[in-house]
Amino acid sequence: MFENIINPLIHIGLLVAMPPLLPGVINRTKAVFAGRKGPPLLQPYYDIYKLLRKGMVISTTTTWVFQAAPVVTLAATLLAGLLVPFGPFAAPIHFTGDLILFVYLFGLARFFTTSAALDTGSSFEAMGAAREMTFACLSEAAVLLGLLVLVRLSGSVSLTPMLLAPLAHRPEAPVLLAAAGLFIVLLAENSRIPVDDPNTHLELTMIHEVMVLDNSGPLLGLIQYGSAMKLLVLSALVLHLLVPFHAGVPGVDWVLFPVELIAMAGVIGTVESFMARLQMRHVPTLLAAASLLCGFGFVLMVR
């Protein structure tokens, strides 16, 4: 009984407090590989805190959609975070078919982000919205195919039983293929290299960042917080496929999970340090490869 209260509380605590640490780890990793000292690990927290205290400049051409988008995006991400089990612990909310809700919560967030981008009437932001939508078509397919592997494996269509299915029942090849596909989606969805460059100042090359160019102050803070949370939620999902081992002791597992997340951020930072961005027209090829990996995983399951 005690566990049923404390575990969801820890889950929510991590989901709310930990996200900005991950971009901090990524930036630090990249700095080390580039021979620099890099910003403090907690810099994203300071940045968001700073932004939340600032004023806002809102373009007169925009409507309520522009201001609603960051809030809807954050809310959708938060809700999606409550559907994914962290470590070996069941998610605070789980029900049959929640995986469809999970995928389309991100769809909802994307709908609002791109609508807000179009709302500004800027040619840059419209270009970013077009790119985001084009690439989302491909990455959504990969996510669903990847999750289908787990559906087939566990016989359930709820994230918690799917992801926490006993190890013994897991064939390695399909799960690894799905994990690789989902890792690519993780990089794409979080606008990381090789798909997007979160650090660039070049509007013409951006995908996600260009859509939020008109945001400032608290709204920008919410956007940054939301995208850090998205990184955490998707990482938590992929971790189930990559590191499905648990200590079995709740106290240890609750420590292990954040450590795994930090390691994941380190891996992302390392990937970014060793390669340049892809040409924009090669991004669909990469995402199609992600779909194929997940698809092959699924094919292996149904033979």
Added chain:
Amino acid sequence: MSLSASSHNLSLAEISSGQPVARSAIPELPLPQFQGAILDALRDRRRVCALFGATDSENSFKISLYVVLADDQHGRLHIARTGVSADGFPSLTPQCPQVHLFEREIAEQFGVKPLGHPWLKPVRFHRSYRAGADAWNRGPADVVQAGVMDFYQITGGQVHEVAVGPIHAGVIEPGHFRFQCDGETILHLEIALGYQHRGVERAMRGGPDKRSLHYAETLAGDTTIGHGCAYAQMIESLGSCQISPRAAAIRGIALELERLANHVGDLGALSGDAGFLPSASFCGRIRGDFLNMTAALCGNRFGRGLLRIGGVGFDIDASLAADLLKRLDVAERESRAAINLLWETSSVMARFEGIGAVSKETATELGMVGPAARACGVDMDSRRDHPSGIYQFSHIPVSTWRGGDVFARAYVRWLEIQRSIQFLRDQLKALPVGALQAEVSAPQPESLVVTLQEAWRGQVCHVALTDAQGRFERYKIVDPSFHNWPAVAMAVRGKQISDFPLCNKSFSLSYCGHDL
């Protein structure tokens, strides 16, 4: 000076860089022959270095056009002039794309129209030098504002327009880029500059004075030594002064250090734009090391104050030479590692290769200069073709590559970096002797001088016309960017708009050098 006997240049005065010629010895041709001479020259693989207007006084109705044609193979310059009326003159641009911007500049500066010019727009958005004369019939009440003009437009269902700048997200100079795109493909790019116009050419009138050298040094901040040398050489040749070998060597060292700092910095910036951090960070730091070597030389990282008329203001003693050699070894080792990492990383090469290619034909037609031209396989380098100072005695091999894409422009820089380092080593190990500064006489009156320098970005061309008192009646400056900006627009035509920043960076052109 001699009137060449060759049939092509029968009517042109022939000089070399840094050799004054009496204005009376420059043939004044009727306009058709003048334009014919330019077309002949281009057929003969010569280039238009400068084409500019001049008047005796600000309100004169007698406008002369001067052309400086470079014969890079023989190291000679051909000069002619012609008179044009205030009503205009037939444009040469349709036959000769090289003069496109030069003719727009003449129209803007002197309010005289090149008739039949296919795209007659202002270059720098200022009022004409001749009060009341305006090529676009704008009155005194009309506002002249940078970037306000009709842009080329394409219409159609999927065609959209993207406007970038003049204020950019990075800390760079202002310039406006107008793209006509079909989805992600660039159909057309038009570049509108002029935001940095300071009126330097006009301010040089009446010189040389104490300010002139400093104007030259700040024409383009990253080309301090390049423009500074071109100016100093100008005054020295007008004042019949031969600088000492030691001063010439120190100028050469400063010019190559400038090249090294900028080339390494640009390769780092290219890496950064491709999203590859390691080389970006290392090159950014190594650029600083090269700038610090210039600072060790004269106290300023960009070399301001190093050049003096008649020589240089700072000596390199034995201990400084040893120190610079030691620093050079470290910088060479580190830049080799950081830059080779670019060529070895396949994801970086995928971004560089085949992007923004300019053909050799286009490069020649547009009159491109510098590393961007050499990357297209155009074998030209003023250090070899029109040598002055130390380059007369110490030769640097010309680095060319093929393909004219982002990779070629990056790789030519790397080749030049290696050769500049070798040159620096040779010079620092055996610095010639001589006084730091030589006496300079008063500037020769009624003369014309052209000086060419191969700055890091390409050929810098300064032309001065002196009046009866030896003062500048006209001072024309052509920064390499002026030749190369149209090439950026050509390089991205039909390419992906997301590759534009990388492509633009690979040219690394100056805004203020263009805007003057």
